[in-house]
Amino acid sequence: MLKAIGLMSGTSLDGVDVALIETDGERIGTFGPTSYRAYSDCERVLLRQALADAVSVIERDARPGALMDAELLVTRAHAEAIENFLKAHNLSRDAIDVVGFHGQTVLHRPDQKLTVQIGDGHALAKALGLPVVFDLRAADVAAGGQGAPLVPVYHRALVRLLNSTGPAMVVNIGGVANITYIDGETLIACDTGPGNAPLDDFMLRRTGEAVDRDGRTAARGRADQDWIARALSRPFFTTPPPKSLDRNDFAALSVEGMSTEDGAATLTAFTAASIAMIAPTLPKLPANWIVVGGGASNPTLMRMLGQRVAPASMIRGTDLGWSGDAVEAQAFAYMAVRSLKGLPLTFPGTTGVTAPLTGGVLAKP
Ligand SMILES: Nc1ncnc2c1ncn2[C@@H]1O[C@H](COP(=O)(O)OP(=O)(O)OP(=O)(O)O)[C@@H](O)[C@H]1O
Numbered sequence: 001m002l003k004a005i006g007l008m009s010g011t012s013l014d015g016v017d018v019a020l021i022e023t024d025g026e027r028i029g030t031f032g033p034t035s036y037r038a039y040s041d042c043e044r045v046l047l048r049q050a051l052a053d054a055v056s057v058i059e060r061d062a063r064p065g066a067l068m069d070a071e072l073l074v075t076r077a078h079a080e081a082i083e084n085f086l087k088a089h090n091l092s093r094d095a096i097d098v099v100g101f102h103g104q105t106v107l108h109r110p111d112q113k114l115t116v117q118i119g120d121g122h123a124l125a126k127a128l129g130l131p132v133v134f135d136l137r138a139a140d141v142a143a144g145g146q147g148a149p150l151v152p153v154y155h156r157a158l159v160r161l162l163n164s165t166g167p168a169m170v171v172n173i174g175g176v177a178n179i180t181y182i183d184g185e186t187l188i189a190c191d192t193g194p195g196n197a198p199l200d201d202f203m204l205r206r207t208g209e210a211v212d213r214d215g216r217t218a219a220r221g222r223a224d225q226d227w228i229a230r231a232l233s234r235p236f237f238t239t240p241p242p243k244s245l246d247r248n249d250f251a252a253l254s255v256e257g258m259s260t261e262d263g264a265a266t267l268t269a270f271t272a273a274s275i276a277m278i279a280p281t282l283p284k285l286p287a288n289w290i291v292v293g294g295g296a297s298n299p300t301l302m303r304m305l306g307q308r309v310a311p312a313s314m315i316r317g318t319d320l321g322w323s324g325d326a327v328e329a330q331a332f333a334y335m336a337v338r339s340l341k342g343l344p345l346t347f348p349g350t351t352g353v354t355a356p357l358t359g360g361v362l363a364k365p
């Protein structure tokens, strides 16, 4: 078993999740500690600017506008996150075999064979004095895959630990939402549509804080069902898996004419409805949907999703003893070890790549 630290800076732009696990790349041995390094408001402004400037990028190494500064910030924030993590948990650097570094996605256009994650893996390896596996999406996209979601291979390892029977379903609600369906050897995954990102962006514009804390605002509003039906008529939602999204693919869907409460309710209901729309494309309907990611902490979203997927029940990953916030960081630790061993990260059922494929680039300190 190797000791691996995973790092994830997701599309919510909230901060860097850190997690330690022990794994041989197949089984999860032990779950170690987790932690989080939030971005400051200033840092978030720079990251949002980087997302805006990334729209013109046509080559994955190009760093126009704010991207150069944002990349320095991402590398520095991740180095800081690990240094603090090692100190807080009294971990010696020598005990760590590898770091899995996702970076920050600023653009995702798999149809153009382009996915851009900023963050310098070589600089991080040097700064930390540890081997770093990074660029985990690039090989899949180059081979014609969607390049996302990557986490399903780890969801499968988590589900195997449950020893459950019948199909299992994991729903991750981050900035974008995605699902993994596991039934024996069958592994199906895709992005389903928006997660928290449209709601976060709307709340930021209306209140100055990029979250509807505990879904309180949405709970007071009325969802506009006509707006939702129009939004769901986009071809993406009836396209079967595999499929993936850029964080801002739904940015043009505006609820600006609505009150803050109704806008929040509408966007929350849109996320719930779009996740539920995946059900008819799956071979069987799983009895339980296990929800992970920040969206699981939003009771209004969980209630709306529960109504949409009934009679299936909703279970929080945390109810099963899974980490609340760090499943993705654990997944990148797991994938770093798989990458070292040349094991596949992506599969025809998860990204549409033609054959199981490994990925990641190793940077030595
Ligand atoms: N208490 C809460 N109430 C409402 N929403 C919450 C709460 N806690 C977290 N969230 C939502 O979860 C988001 C963070 O989710 P998460 O950490 O899974 O995102 P991420 O790692 O950026 O995602 P991904 O990479 O999967 O897109 C926040 O931006 C917020 O919208």
Ligand SMILES: CC(=O)N[C@H]1[C@@H]2OC[C@@H](O2)[C@@H](O)[C@@H]1O[C@H](C)C(=O)O
Pocket: 010, 011, 105, 108, 115, 147, 148, 149, 150, 151, 152, 174, 175, 176, 177, 178, 191, 244, 245, 328
């Ligand atoms: C391109 C990109 O960074 N996509 C993210 C995003 O956030 C959630 C969803 O969209 C998922 O496809 C992916 O992240 C997770 C970690 C994944 O690849 O599994």
